[in-house]
Amino acid sequence: MNNKIFPSAIVALLGLLVCAGLATHSISMGCATSGCSVYAGYALAGLSFYHWGAMFFLAAFIASLLTRTAPLRFAIATVALIADAGFLLYQIFFWPCTNCLFVALIIGALAAAVHLEGATVPFFLKKALKGAFLAWFVLFMAASLGAIKEIYTAPWVASTFTEQAKTTVYFSPTCPSCQKVVEDLLYSPVAKQIAFVPIAKNEEDSKRLAALPKEDIMRADIKRLFGESAPTAEISVERKIQLLKNKASFASHKAQSVPLIVGEPLYVPQEDGGEAKKYSYQRSNTGSCTVAVAGGSDDC
Numbered sequence: 001m002n003n004k005i006f007p008s009a010i011v012a013l014l015g016l017l018v019c020a021g022l023a024t025h026s027i028s029m030g031c032a033t034s035g036c037s038v039y040a041g042y043a044l045a046g047l048s049f050y051h052w053g054a055m056f057f058l059a060a061f062i063a064s065l066l067t068r069t070a071p072l073r074f075a076i077a078t079v080a081l082i083a084d085a086g087f088l089l090y091q092i093f094f095w096p097c098t099n100c101l102f103v104a105l106i107i108g109a110l111a112a113a114v115h116l117e118g119a120t121v122p123f124f125l126k127k128a129l130k131g132a133f134l135a136w137f138v139l140f141m142a143a144s145l146g147a148i149k150e151i152y153t154a155p156w157v158a159s160t161f162t163e164q165a166k167t168t169v170y171f172s173p174t175c176p177s178c179q180k181v182v183e184d185l186l187y188s189p190v191a192k193q194i195a196f197v198p199i200a201k202n203e204e205d206s207k208r209l210a211a212l213p214k215e216d217i218m219r220a221d222i223k224r225l226f227g228e229s230a231p232t233a234e235i236s237v238e239r240k241i242q243l244l245k246n247k248a249s250f251a252s253h254k255a256q257s258v259p260l261i262v263g264e265p266l267y268v269p270q271e272d273g274g275e276a277k278k279y280s281y282q283r284s285n286t287g288s289c290t291v292a293v294a295g296g297s298d299d300c
Helices: 005-021 035-039 050-067 070-094 098-116 123-153 175-184 201-212 218-222 237-251
Strands: 167-171 193-197 260-263 265-268 276-279
Touching: 005 050, 005 098, 035 098, 050 070, 050 098, 070 098, 070 123, 070 167, 098 123, 123 237, 167 175, 167 237, 175 193, 175 218, 175 265, 193 237, 201 237
Parallel strands: 167 193
Antiparallel strands: 167 260, 265 276
16 A cells, blocks of 8 residues: 555545445535436446446545556546546537536546656556547536536526426517417416516517516516506616526527427417417517517517
8 A cells, every 4th residue: 555645546535425425316416407317317337427437436546545556547547538528528419417527527637636646657658648638628628618508598487387398488578479479378278388488689678577576477477568558667687687598598599580489399279179279399480570680670
């Protein structure tokens, strides 16, 4: 055993504790992105990624305590970087995961610690570690930006009566076609499955949306947004941020006009017993309102 405790041993122990805690659900880090719940069910050879991470960190910890194991420490760190780089690439194309990114950060710190310890190892091992770290770092930054974007663009849902959103409806209070779509859906049997997300395309929209309650926004509050008699108020900084997030979320769909329906198609039963009316994904229909137009005007 070594009398000296290498920095990599401390980092490896931290990674081991975090991965073991996440694997056994004994700790919760409050993941802020969609990937955490998605990857919770992923497994490789019957073990979750957190179990594999714990084994990697355990091997690195043991290697840091034993004598003459510098080549082994370099090899473990390099393999961990390469494996994590593949998972980071997957997150870039699919769902980012903040918990996974935290573990990735520990892997990067482990590799940096191993390198900075200055152990004498074959040149190819140092070269392999540096190359793997460079590729990992680029992918880590890209995945982190994706996670930040998802967190930032998570929309403010104005409908507090929504229970399990399967569909998102983006709308503007001064858009006539939005009014028709929203009022059709607002009191329909599927209303609790819809996230109603308001977009401010002009100053009048902002004033109307500023009049919405801070909490417990119900159907009647949303319905009052439409029409010339809609209440208005001075917009707060908090509401400005909420609407900015909504516009960013809206823009992520490469859309320019509202109403915009994203998610599962909606089938609304008709009062006369006729065929249910279908509402599905749409970018722009006749009479739609353009959200982003030079000069701030729109084509409603």
